[in-house]
Amino acid sequence: MLSHVEVTARVTVTPAAHFVWSNRLDFVHDCLVCLRVGRVVRLQHGMPYGLCTGDEHPAPMRVSAFDASDHGAERRLRCRISSWWAPFSDLVEPEVQASELTAEPWVQLNYRVGCHTCRDNGVGEWLGIEGCLKSGAAPEAGSCPRCGTELVSAAAVPEIDLVG
Ligand SMILES: [Zn+2]
Numbered sequence: 001m002l003s004h005v006e007v008t009a010r011v012t013v014t015p016a017a018h019f020v021w022s023n024r025l026d027f028v029h030d031c032l033v034c035l036r037v038g039r040v041v042r043l044q045h046g047m048p049y050g051l052c053t054g055d056e057h058p059a060p061m062r063v064s065a066f067d068a069s070d071h072g073a074e075r076r077l078r079c080r081i082s083s084w085w086a087p088f089s090d091l092v093e094p095e096v097q098a099s100e101l102t103a104e105p106w107v108q109l110n111y112r113v114g115c116h117t118c119r120d121n122g123v124g125e126w127l128g129i130e131g132c133l134k135s136g137a138a139p140e141a142g143s144c145p146r147c148g149t150e151l152v153s154a155a156a157v158p159e160i161d162l163v164g
């Protein structure tokens, strides 16, 4: 059956930051193709299928909506992950049953942030700072490694919800 999950995330940036969400994310899923629970699937918005890590097989899962929006200093991302799902028992641990939303949902979202202070000072590589938000890890505020200007002042752990 077709299943949809919504992932939402929020980051607060300073006026010195140029913030861009990456269209790549990693998502943990009970994979119907390799019949294993808790597999990390690599997804990219615009790709028609995901890649299940392990043996990198194609997975019937894609980012079906990817909406970035700005609310004042807050940068929000809402993405919908659509996949084909059916019940199964884990191939290696047959007593473990797969769920539509895996037992310990996990996602990693990535972003890139640039420093306007460095840009204004003529630094060539002012846009190259990468960061991520992931489940189970306290998000980090971030400053420019070159000039120390605060860029990301707050961030929240991403939320994962099964949607109808
Ligand atoms: Zn798989």
Ligand SMILES: [Zn+2]
Binding pocket: 115, 116, 117, 118, 119, 144, 145, 146, 147, 148, 149
């Ligand atoms: Zn800087």
